[in-house]
Amino acid sequence: MIELRQINKTYGSGAGVVQALKDIDLTVRKAEIFGIIGHSGAGKSTLIRTINLLERPTSGQVMVDGTDITSLPHHRLQERRRSIGMIFQHFNLLSSLSVHDNIAFPLRLSKQPKAETERRVKELIGLVGLEDHADKHPAQLSGGQKQRVGIARALATNPKVLLCDEATSALDPQTTQSILALLLEINRKLHITIVLITHEMQVIRAICDRVAVLDGGMIVESGDVASVFLKPQHRTTKDFVAQASDGSEAYAGLIDKERGKRTQVKITFIGKQTYEPVLYETMKEMNVPFAILQGTISRLKDTPYGQLIVELHAAGEEADRTLTALRDQGLDVEVLTVG
Numbered sequence: 468m469i470e471l472r473q474i475n476k477t478y479g480s481g482a483g484v485v486q487a488l489k490d491i492d493l494t495v496r497k498a499e500i501f502g503i504i505g506h507s508g509a510g511k512s513t514l515i516r517t518i519n520l521l522e523r524p525t526s527g528q529v530m531v532d533g534t535d536i537t538s539l540p541h542h543r544l545q546e547r548r549r550s551i552g553m554i555f556q557h558f559n560l561l562s563s564l565s566v567h568d569n570i571a572f573p574l575r576l577s578k579q580p581k582a583e584t585e586r587r588v589k590e591l592i593g594l595v596g597l598e599d600h601a602d603k604h605p606a607q608l609s610g611g612q613k614q615r616v617g618i619a620r621a622l623a624t625n626p627k628v629l630l631c632d633e634a635t636s637a638l639d640p641q642t643t644q645s646i647l648a649l650l651l652e653i654n655r656k657l658h659i660t661i662v663l664i665t666h667e668m669q670v671i672r673a674i675c676d677r678v679a680v681l682d683g684g685m686i687v688e689s690g691d692v693a694s695v696f697l698k699p700q701h702r703t704t705k706d707f708v709a710q711a712s713d714g715s716e717a718y719a720g721l722i723d724k725e726r727g728k729r730t731q732v733k734i735t736f737i738g739k740q741t742y743e744p745v746l747y748e749t750m751k752e753m754n755v756p757f758a759i760l761q762g763t764i765s766r767l768k769d770t771p772y773g774q775l776i777v778e779l780h781a782a783g784e785e786a787d788r789t790l791t792a793l794r795d796q797g798l799d800v801e802v803l804t805v806g
């Protein structure tokens with residue numbers, strides 16, 4: 468659906484040159500929610516703005532539905548842009564217009580018949596839950612309500628793709644949750660592909676299917692949210708995962724030599740396994756006692772997962788055999804400390 472091929476972007480020239488994006492290759496599938504996460508200055512805004520060419524790459528191709536939009540003449544690009552909606556951190560509403568007229572604005576620009584515009588605006592106001600606010604002006608709305616207007620306006624021309632530029636960064640946690648729930652509902656109901664940028668792992672874990680981690684203008688890690696979140700490889704990804712965790716990872720991992728041979732492991736369960744007694748049954752079969760030191764059971768979008776820090780009352784060959792048995796059950800097992 469969207470394919471970025473070897474995208475590079477530099478700003479400035481000579482000694483002041485900044486390479487904002489380096490050799491970016493990225494594919495976004497139809498109807499998925501794709502998240503791009505990175506620290507400030509990583510290149511997120513530049514990257515999302517290349518998808519609708521608000522920012523032209525210095526080199527590389529932006530393929531949308533098989534067409535390289537960097538090579539389209541201006542009028543064809545304008546047409547294409549109508550199929551890509553965008554929402555912004557600071558909403559970018561027209562302060563002199565009512566909620567109704569802000570949403571109608573793109574329809575009037577594209578010269579829709581008046582009756583059709585009215586029908587569509589009413590439908591969109593219903594979709595984003597602003598029925599009681601149609602005649603208000605942006606200054607009379609809360610941040611969350613303003614973003615709902617932004618979303619309705621972005622959807623007015625029936626785009627296939629919605630780009631979200633830090634759409635929840637200016638909102639409090641509760642309002643963030645309600646806007647994320649609305650984006651998820653829109654994705655599911657209308658099958659719109661959503662690409663979002665954020666510096667918050669919580670946003671990624673709440674609604675994204677796949678994620679790319681951006682650092683210094685490069686993609687340093689990407690994949691399904693569950694794999695990236697539960698098995699982070701790159702230092703930057705690890706930082707984001709730590710930011711989103713509740714601190715339960717910080718187990719007290721010292722083994723008391725007096726207590727004999729012990730092995731501490733981190734076991735990760737994903738999906739259906741989370742609710743099955745795999746751990747108990749394997750340990751019973753191996754006849755190895757164990758203690759659970761720390762545990763988390765949570766969800767990544769629709770995927771349940773569990774992570775346990777477990778101390779096996781075994782070491783050496785006996786521990787190795789037990790770890791193999793656990794891995795044979797499909798569990799991810801990482802050895803933390805061997806006694």
Ligand SMILES: Nc1ncnc2c1ncn2[C@@H]1O[C@H](COP(=O)(O)OP(=O)(O)OP(=O)(O)O)[C@@H](O)[C@H]1O
Pocket residue numbers: 478479485486487505506507508509510511512513514666
């Ligand atoms: N118009 C510009 N002119 C010169 N340099 C720019 C311009 N826009 C961005 N940059 C530089 O490009 C790099 C990437 O910036 P970008 O805004 O894409 O990052 P970001 O990850 O979105 O950061 P933030 O979260 O702070 O917005 C930064 O070093 C920034 O200073």
